[in-house]
Amino acid sequence: MSTLKVTAERLVIHPHHNADALELAQVGLFRAVVAKGAFQTGDHAIYIPEGAVLPEALIEELGLTGKLAGPAHDRVKAVRLRGELSQGIVCRPAELAELDLAEVEPGTDFAERLGITKWVPPIPVHMSGDITPAPELLPWVEVENIKRYPDIFTAGEPVIATEKIHGTACLLTYVVETGEVFVSSKGFGKQHLAIKEAATNLYWRAIVAHKVAVIAAELASSLGATRIGVFGEVYGQGVQDLAYGADASRSEPGYAAFDIAAEIDGEVRWLSPDGTGLPSAPVLYTGPYDEALLIELAGGVETVSGRGTHIREGVVVRSATERYSPVLGGRAIGKFVSDAYLTRKGGTEYE
The missing domain is CATH 3.30.470.30 (DNA ligase/mRNA capping enzyme)
Structure with a gap:
């Protein structure tokens, strides 16, 4: 498993060819499905990677109640949405609303501030x-x-x-x-x-x-x-x-x-x-x-x-x-x- 870091990233937006109301936000080479019009190319947003465990309040804020992986439905996992692979979550959490994400020091980790932890699988x-x-x-x-x-x-x-x-x-x-x-x-x-x-x-x-x-x-x-x-x-x-x-x-x-x-x-x-x-x-x-x-x-x-x-x-x-x-x-x-x-x-x- 990779290191968990929740960071502010510059986005590149691509069309979702199988859904009129969805688009793809690219971070690095990852692409995450987002609502159409929520972001524009050049915008900065928070990227939450696979393997992250989200607190209940953030899950509710993002409208993801019951939609994430794991017994508690709180873990970010790669999924296919209308035929497109979505890896991670792109969002602007209310907790960080006062920040200009474009001005944040690259690599700044917001995991602790957002209450996000790394998923650790059970040991058989x-x-x-x-x-x-x-x-x-x-x-x-x-x-x-x-x-x-x-x-x-x-x-x-x-x-x-x-x-x-x-x-x-x-x-x-x-x-x-x-x-x-x-x-x-x-x-x-x-x-x-x-x-x-x-x-x-x-x-x-x-x-x-x-x-x-x-x-x-x-x-x-x-x-x-x-x-x-x-x-x-x-x-x-x-x-x-x-x-x-x-x-x-x-x-x-x-x-x-x-x-x-x-x-x-x-x-x-x-x-x-x-x-x-x-x-x-x-x-x-x-x-x-x-x-x-x-x-x-x-x-x-x-x-x-x-x-x-x-x-x-x-x-x-x-x-x-x-x-x-x-x-x-x-x-x-x-x-x-x-x-x-x-x-x-x-x-x-x-x-």
């Missing part, structure tokens, strides 16, 4: 466990949606796109000095907490089955690293709604590494898992950055199982040569998520 029992402090855990970097930040990459820049797997993120850190292995989920990892080893825990089952800790130790030795972080996706039957062809007879979950962090001489370097002996996310494209091509590539069917058993979640794009992104204030990495994935029925979103 098999993904939870006893936790312990892990200050040496190497944290994973949140991957933002390129549609929200379309200037992460420049046209023609060499990039690599791997398949985004719908599972649950698994973080492992191997500490050379002590030989300790810390395993965590993305949610616990943000708090520098690790999950104690247990045969029933999903993450530890994947780590043991795929010898991730063993390979991490070997990498540390060959690279002269003091810490190795391996970041992967645990997937399969019983993990999320997309199982990649796995069935209940498979005793261990699937696992695919998508990033490695090596701390060498006090500096963290990001490496590809290819060639390490770890199973890794399929590479779908290597070449010049082409926005339209990569958006199309985010759709289609999965390649993880080799059988195309269901829709693809999307793609993760990174620069071919690791670099800093001034747009993100961190690594140049982002994702495109498929429309079919966003609007599927009965989907699960455990972290």
Whole structure:
């Protein structure tokens, strides 16, 4: 899931070809359905992204009572309205009426002021466990949606796109000095907490089955690293709604590494898992950055199982040569998520 920020954005308005009373307000590469005439190109408005949970008063003010996602009908989710994909909410909340949104400092986050929080999915029992402090855990970097930040990459820049797997993120850190292995989920990892080893825990089952800790130790030795972080996706039957062809007879979950962090001489370097002996996310494209091509590539069917058993979640794009992104204030990495994935029925979103 992406970082939650509720910001003031300049709009570009497009016609809605299937509804006379509706239009499309574009923010970045996202488009949200709005009432016709509510906004003009060049106007500034508040953009509330997917994954936001709204307070009851704001829901009522926006006329969205009973129309949002989740048991409490309070969560923003991508939907199709008269055939057009609508991602997020564009509005001018009364709470901010006194502000000239065009003059607001870019990137100012209004989430707290508006009482908006980030949706955190529940943790199933098999993904939870006893936790312990892990200050040496190497944290994973949140991957933002390129549609929200379309200037992460420049046209023609060499990039690599791997398949985004719908599972649950698994973080492992191997500490050379002590030989300790810390395993965590993305949610616990943000708090520098690790999950104690247990045969029933999903993450530890994947780590043991795929010898991730063993390979991490070997990498540390060959690279002269003091810490190795391996970041992967645990997937399969019983993990999320997309199982990649796995069935209940498979005793261990699937696992695919998508990033490695090596701390060498006090500096963290990001490496590809290819060639390490770890199973890794399929590479779908290597070449010049082409926005339209990569958006199309985010759709289609999965390649993880080799059988195309269901829709693809999307793609993760990174620069071919690791670099800093001034747009993100961190690594140049982002994702495109498929429309079919966003609007599927009965989907699960455990972290």
